[in-house]
Amino acid sequence: MNKKEEIEELNKTLEIIFNKNIAYLQNNHPILFKRLVKFEETNPNNYAIDFENNRFELVYKNEKTYNCDPFYDASCRVEALKKNDATISLINIEKQKELLHTNYELEANNIINEYINSIQKNKKDNEKPKSKKFIFIGTLLGVHLNDINKLVQANSYLIIEPSFEIFKLSMFLTDYTELALTSKLFFAIEEENLEEKINSFLKYKSEFNHFIRFEIASTKEVLLLEKISSLLIQEGSSLYPYSEYLLSLERGFDYFSNDFNFLQTNTSNPLLENLPILYLGAGPSLSKNEAFIKENQDKFLIVAIGATLKKLQTLNIIPQIIISTDSGGDNAVIKQFEVDKKMYENSIIISSIKTQKEIVELLPKESLYLVNDSFELFVNSGVNTGSTVGDVGYKLLAKLGAKEIYLLGFDASIDSKTGATHDESYYQTKHEINDFNIEKDDEVSSSKYLTKVKGNFKDEVHTTLLYKHLIKGFEQVNEEYQLNSFNLSNGAFIKGSKPFNEKIEKENITYNKDNFLEKLNNLKKEKLNSLDIKNIKFERKVLKQLKQNKDINKLFDKYPNSICLSLIKRFLDLINPYENYLEHYKKNLKLKDKYLKLLISKLEDIYEKTLV
Numbered sequence: 001m002n003k004k005e006e007i008e009e010l011n012k013t014l015e016i017i018f019n020k021n022i023a024y025l026q027n028n029h030p031i032l033f034k035r036l037v038k039f040e041e042t043n044p045n046n047y048a049i050d051f052e053n054n055r056f057e058l059v060y061k062n063e064k065t066y067n068c069d070p071f072y073d074a075s076c077r078v079e080a081l082k083k084n085d086a087t088i089s090l091i092n093i094e095k096q097k098e099l100l101h102t103n104y105e106l107e108a109n110n111i112i113n114e115y116i117n118s119i120q121k122n123k124k125d126n127e128k129p130k131s132k133k134f135i136f137i138g139t140l141l142g143v144h145l146n147d148i149n150k151l152v153q154a155n156s157y158l159i160i161e162p163s164f165e166i167f168k169l170s171m172f173l174t175d176y177t178e179l180a181l182t183s184k185l186f187f188a189i190e191e192e193n194l195e196e197k198i199n200s201f202l203k204y205k206s207e208f209n210h211f212i213r214f215e216i217a218s219t220k221e222v223l224l225l226e227k228i229s230s231l232l233i234q235e236g237s238s239l240y241p242y243s244e245y246l247l248s249l250e251r252g253f254d255y256f257s258n259d260f261n262f263l264q265t266n267t268s269n270p271l272l273e274n275l276p277i278l279y280l281g282a283g284p285s286l287s288k289n290e291a292f293i294k295e296n297q298d299k300f301l302i303v304a305i306g307a308t309l310k311k312l313q314t315l316n317i318i319p320q321i322i323i324s325t326d327s328g329g330d331n332a333v334i335k336q337f338e339v340d341k342k343m344y345e346n347s348i349i350i351s352s353i354k355t356q357k358e359i360v361e362l363l364p365k366e367s368l369y370l371v372n373d374s375f376e377l378f379v380n381s382g383v384n385t386g387s388t389v390g391d392v393g394y395k396l397l398a399k400l401g402a403k404e405i406y407l408l409g410f411d412a413s414i415d416s417k418t419g420a421t422h423d424e425s426y427y428q429t430k431h432e433i434n435d436f437n438i439e440k441d442d443e444v445s446s447s448k449y450l451t452k453v454k455g456n457f458k459d460e461v462h463t464t465l466l467y468k469h470l471i472k473g474f475e476q477v478n479e480e481y482q483l484n485s486f487n488l489s490n491g492a493f494i495k496g497s498k499p500f501n502e503k504i505e506k507e508n509i510t511y512n513k514d515n516f517l518e519k520l521n522n523l524k525k526e527k528l529n530s531l532d533i534k535n536i537k538f539e540r541k542v543l544k545q546l547k548q549n550k551d552i553n554k555l556f557d558k559y560p561n562s563i564c565l566s567l568i569k570r571f572l573d574l575i576n577p578y579e580n581y582l583e584h585y586k587k588n589l590k591l592k593d594k595y596l597k598l599l600i601s602k603l604e605d606i607y608e609k610t611l612v
Contacts, residue, residue, distance in 0.1 A: 018171050088232055138220070249563065254609075263523055264525050280308045320348065326389055391477065403484055556569060
């Protein structure tokens with residue numbers, strides 16, 4: 001066979017692989033297939049595959065960008081993976097603080113600590129269970145994907161490639177159907193909604209979300225790796241353990257049955273549309289702007305989160321509205337209200353249905369309004385999701401019709417001089433200003449490791465992965481509600497909120513609390529309707545089937561809208577990675593069965609006590 005015939009034969013082989021991949025995408029990933037067809041219509045031709053010196057090379061506008069034999073490179077990558085087990089850890093294996101509710105037998109952290117104790121007793125230095133999930137960050141020509149699969153044998157792969165054109169070229173050299181024979185594939189190709197793809201990847205076989213291995217195609221993808229690690233933490237189960245939802249359910253029904261004000265937030269209402277609002281958080285910028293707050297307090301409706309009350313007391317400034325959406329774990333929220341009663345007794349207080357009883361009983365019942373948090377206790381009563389009280393409260397203000405909001409104390413960053421996360425009047429978490437290196441520090445923490453983001457008044461500031469989630473929460477509200485928003489904090493930049501450090505040119509506002517309360521009371525839920533009663537009876541039916549030892553997975557499929565099953569699913573998502581971890585040591589604590597029975601019994605008790 002001469003050279004020309006060899007090239008023709010090679011081209012035929014590449015075409016066979018490509019067409020095989022096309023058929024696979026069309027049958028198994030139709031959305032990606034349609035995007036590929038649409039992409040081919042643009043025909044950018046920035047990249048190409050060259051075959052020189054008996055090797056393939058990736059070329060960008062006639063310049064070699066991947067100047068290496070991909071088959072030799074693949075073998076080198078496999079050898080490197082054998083020596084370097086680069087992973088992102090989505091579980092903590094260091095003992096957790098016994099919070100949020102130390103006397104609560106179904107507190108997530110207490111259960112997790114039982115697993116951690118066993119792990120620490122059995123694990124050896126630097127030993128990790130085999131990872132079953134793998135992320136390819138960048139494909140290049142993709143030859144290494146199949147070789148790495150032979151080594152790691154993962155049950156699922158997330159394949160991320162920022163360039164559609166490079167991915168298309170990889171389809172000539174990479175047999176993706178071979179990967180799909182033994183593993184489930186998730187593709188994120190030039191993907192804008194990376195969060196959704198990562199969430200789908202995590203939900204699939206969540207019991208293997210303990211360690212997730214990864215491989216970076218080139219140094220160009222290092223920044224993308226940081227973004228991915230942040231999203232993995234944000235979309236993981238540990239940020240909002242199931243016990244918080246359980247408390248919302250238990251306390252919500254209890255408060256409603258005892259005639260507390262329950263505020264429905266499923267629709268927007270124009271209650272605050274004509275009032276400029278100064279929304280105060282407990283970040284380091286709060287103390288640094290005391291003079292501004294005192295000078296301009298009469299020009300705004302002041303809305304404050306509970307953590308700012310001690311600082312406002314020193315300024316003798318009483319907020320018209322207080323927002324407190326935390327559950328009260330570790331008595332942190334009680335401490336927020338350890339101020340003179342005048343600081344809250346004449347204010348309107350909006351609080352979560354999961355707020356602990358001691359706080360609810362402390363506050364004036366007639367001006368306390370409880371709201372759902374991350375799920376609807378009653379039909380069409382609204383949800384209020386977020387990472388902290390800051391972005392949850394921000395969305396609540398938008399739903400109540402606020403149009404002009406000035407943000408102060410929502411730094412979402414670390415003070416560059418002191419390393420502080422909060423105002424000095426609140427609790428302090430101090431950080432060393434030291435960037436997180438994802439390639440070296442593989443056990444990711446949502447609150448410990450620091451990264452850089454754009455600053456509001458500075459070029460950049462340090463922040464945590466959790467605060468990045470908070471920033472995103474504010475930005476989503478800005479985008480959804482088109483607010484006239486101004487950011488006064490010397491912290492992180494928030495897209496949609498204009499950096500503001502100018503003099504306020506406003507007249508004093510006129511605010512009538514009685515008038516506002518009258519409008520707010522129109523949004524109250526007074527009694528259960530027929531759909532609420534139907535849903536409560538439905539949940540009792542589901543619980544009865546659970547107690548009859550019906551297959552839980554079949555029930556998940558049969559009743560996708562069940563609140564009880566969603567709580568159980570969150571419990572399993574949290575617990576299963578630890579269960580799987582311990583299987584590596586041939587340990588079976590039987591904790592899952594024990595606590596699953598307790599959880600079902602608790603849910604049954606809650607629904608039996610309701611007013612139906």
